[in-house]
Amino acid sequence: MIGLTHYLIVSALIFSIGLMGVLRRRNLLMLFFATEVMLNAVNIAFAAISHYYNDLTGQMFAFFIIAIAASEVAVGLGILIVLYKKYGSLDLDDLASMKG
């Protein structure tokens, strides 16, 4: 039978994949994709805990996470377009203006 632990482990693995993407990526658009992966992993954990403890609070938090992710994408993509207009590239190494 599938228990809570199974879902939490899948969620942890997906979260680690997203974390690896955030550490590894140099392109800003790809960095955004990796953050979406991390947010989705947390949503799975919330829904699983909500199901196995028969509590609606987890689902509520997942709804608010989805709302925050949607607004993050809207503002973030606006900033990406402004950056691309200014520098012509989305590479983090090109965007570094303070070189120590």
Next chain:
Amino acid sequence: MYEIIAFYLFSALTIGLFLITVMSKNVLYAMTSLAAGMVLISGFFFILGADFLGVVQLIVYVGAVMALYSFAMMFFDATRDIKEKNTNSALIFLLGGLSAVVLVLIFAAPIHSDAIQALYPMHEGVGNAQDVGIVLFTKYLVPFEVAAVMLLVAMIAGIILAGKKMDQSLTEDMAADDEIMTQKDAK
């Protein structure tokens, strides 16, 4: 039985698709596999009995967020492979693997579940959407309104950031721009 098959199928496919998202050099491949992974995550929500959350995931993530990404991709060069200078890739894989092991160990530990009590319990015989609606509009009304204001602020910020100088071309291909302008003049 079906739950077990669905769980293992969805988890294997989701992990594979998200690995493609993180590793791929092509923006189009990464975005497509991200969208497919999100559809499968809504499958997890349906298995877990969170029907409304699954539908919201499909509409907001797969519908709105991915459409927004694909529109934004039209500003950038989507067909060209991304050249990334990956310094010290082994260290990153080590750190990612270590964090995965630590998280799995934490979650695999036994849970002292007697101390956990349901704050807003689900009701028998009531649909998930109805239950969610009652809790959302009574106990979580203020966060709901604040989230609505936040979405409005994000919408205005997105329009103002992306809408400036919309008439100027982003591409460096001047010949294509001239061609477009001559076609515009001809009309």
